[in-house]
Amino acid sequence: MMGGRVGAPHHQCETIPLRMSPTFGRTSTLLEIRGLAKRFGGVIAVDGLDLSVEAGEVRGLIGPNGSGKTTTINLVSALYRPDAGEIRLAGERIERLHPHEIAGRGVARTFQISKLFGNMTVLENVLVPALAELDRGARRAPGQIRERARRLLDLVLLDRLRDAPAKELSGGQSMLLQIARGLMLQPIRLFLMDEPFAGVHPTIKDTIMETILNANRDEGVTFLIVSHEMATLRRLASRVSVMHEGRLIAEGSFEAVANQPAVLEAYLGG
Amino acid sequence: MALLEVHDVVAGYVEGIDVLTGVSLAVERGSITGIIGANGAGKSTLLKTIFGFLHPRRGRIVLDGHEIQALPPHAVKRQGVSYVAQGASVFPQLTVQENLDLGAWVFRADRARMAAMLARAWSAFPRLREKRRSRATTLSGGEAKMLSLAKELVTDPSLLLVDEPSAGLSPKITEQVYARLLQVRAAGATILLVDQNIAKAIQVSDYLYMIEMGRVRHHGPRHVFAEQARDLVRDALLGI
Numbered sequence: 001m002m003g004g005r006v007g008a009p010h011h012q013c014e015t016i017p018l019r020m021s022p023t024f025g026r027t028s029t030l031l032e033i034r035g036l037a038k039r040f041g042g043v044i045a046v047d048g049l050d051l052s053v054e055a056g057e058v059r060g061l062i063g064p065n066g067s068g069k070t071t072t073i074n075l076v077s078a079l080y081r082p083d084a085g086e087i088r089l090a091g092e093r094i095e096r097l098h099p100h101e102i103a104g105r106g107v108a109r110t111f112q113i114s115k116l117f118g119n120m121t122v123l124e125n126v127l128v129p130a131l132a133e134l135d136r137g138a139r140r141a142p143g144q145i146r147e148r149a150r151r152l153l154d155l156v157l158l159d160r161l162r163d164a165p166a167k168e169l170s171g172g173q174s175m176l177l178q179i180a181r182g183l184m185l186q187p188i189r190l191f192l193m194d195e196p197f198a199g200v201h202p203t204i205k206d207t208i209m210e211t212i213l214n215a216n217r218d219e220g221v222t223f224l225i226v227s228h229e230m231a232t233l234r235r236l237a238s239r240v241s242v243m244h245e246g247r248l249i250a251e252g253s254f255e256a257v258a259n260q261p262a263v264l265e266a267y268l269g270g
Numbered sequence: 271m272a273l274l275e276v277h278d279v280v281a282g283y284v285e286g287i288d289v290l291t292g293v294s295l296a297v298e299r300g301s302i303t304g305i306i307g308a309n310g311a312g313k314s315t316l317l318k319t320i321f322g323f324l325h326p327r328r329g330r331i332v333l334d335g336h337e338i339q340a341l342p343p344h345a346v347k348r349q350g351v352s353y354v355a356q357g358a359s360v361f362p363q364l365t366v367q368e369n370l371d372l373g374a375w376v377f378r379a380d381r382a383r384m385a386a387m388l389a390r391a392w393s394a395f396p397r398l399r400e401k402r403r404s405r406a407t408t409l410s411g412g413e414a415k416m417l418s419l420a421k422e423l424v425t426d427p428s429l430l431l432v433d434e435p436s437a438g439l440s441p442k443i444t445e446q447v448y449a450r451l452l453q454v455r456a457a458g459a460t461i462l463l464v465d466q467n468i469a470k471a472i473q474v475s476d477y478l479y480m481i482e483m484g485r486v487r488h489h490g491p492r493h494v495f496a497e498q499a500r501d502l503v504r505d506a507l508l509g510i
Contacts, residue, residue: 062507199284201286201287228308229509230308230506230509231509231510234508255508263507264504267468267503268499268500268503
């Protein structure tokens with residue numbers, strides 16, 4: 001682990017009154033998915049998915065290959081349009097919005113295959129969400145933006161590489177940069193992660209885990225994390241949702257879902 | 271002596287990140303040996319390392335008594351090993367026949383042998399024979415998978431490495447692929463099969479290895495795996 005970095009308070013960071021958000025309504029459900037469906041030609045990737053994530057949670061999303069996890073992330077982040085169903089963020093229907101509008105509502109994501117601006121520097125990549133916000137009319141002082149960018153790069157241990165082109169980063173460093181860039185969104189409410197630990201060096205894995213735990217604890221960011229690395233995911237998420245053939249087949253603690261026959265059968269294939 | 275022995279192999283793609291972290295296994299002659307494990311466990315990397323796409327940082331790979339871990343893929347192929355990649359690995363702009371010719375490329379100097387190989391392929395894959403002048407890009411997904419299998423079988427390998435034979439295929443085509451693999455085994459070939467469909471892998475394999483974090487977590491004959499499959503999945507889900 002990263003020693004003293006864990007739990008270091010970030011007093012200088014703007015606090016985000018997530019739990020007091022006026023759109024939050026009476027329920028504490030941040031993400032609510034009902035009857036979500038998406039097909040690609042003859043393949044039904046998501047098939048009537050119901051899934052709810054509470055505000056402030058770190059939730060794992062697991063399932064055998066091809067169960068629809070990445071498609072779900074792509075639907076919530078508006079990369080795809082659903083064929084049916086509803087997606088609500090803090091009560092608001094978002095399934096017909098565009099990706100930049102989703103981002104504007106505080107939903108960040110990472111991609112399994114890094115989607116950075118390779119010829120821009122590490123720092124410039126992190127600044128992109130802030131520029132987009134300014135473009136949307138947000139009022140943020142340049143100093144404040146720079147300070148948060150610097151602090152986030154520090155948090156993910158990339159500060160010394162801030163002037164390097166992003167294309168020079170390793171796979172693990174690229175994931176860290178994607179995470180820092182996502183956390184640059186203000187306000188950041190929901191962070192969707194697609195296999196953030198795949199092919200990443202163990203020490204970088206630790207940094208990713210700490211960054212997630214920090215953001216969750218200090219800023220109340222809700223996480224929905226797709227991962228096949230159960231041991232790692234289990235250290236982050238107390239609840240896990242299991243998908244199979246595009247649907248939710250189980251939900252609960254790792255112990256609870258690992259003992260459900262339907263989950264075992266799904267993983268065994270057939 | 272097993273046809274293939276893998277001894278304590280460490281390998282990876284990027285400096286500092288080992289995908290295989292000390293894997294050891296043996297593949298008996300005439301068997302189908304199945305490799306199962308979660309995504310990212312190193313199953314495909316193991317096949318690529320055996321075939322010479324990756325060279326181990328440590329360890330030995332012994333085929334029929336000869337070390338092959340330093341050989342490039344074409345040299346491993348000459349030793350009688352074929353590798354069927356995931357999906358349909360064909361040259362889309364070439365015809366079906368040209369694809370098969372390339373499958374036998376390492377033996378191109380021996381024209382009689384090549385002709386015999388092709389004749390065998392046509393009788394084994396009559397559908398491909400019908401389409402031998404068509405470009406591979408015009409084939410259906412199932413036909414393309416059969417072509418990639420035929421392309422690797424054309425050299426009559428003694429060891430066939432097969433990565434995820436059912437990935438992205440319809441159940442009907444999947445059954446045909448497995449049926450073909452069983453025929454190949456019956457004809458005397460040895461198969462090392464990577465499959466994420468655990469139930470299917472247990473059904474067709476004589477012996478299985480479960481890989482986790484780049485090394486063997488469990489191994490045993492089919493009947494033992496069949497009994498323990500649920501416990502293994504439960505442990506994997508719990509990350510223990």
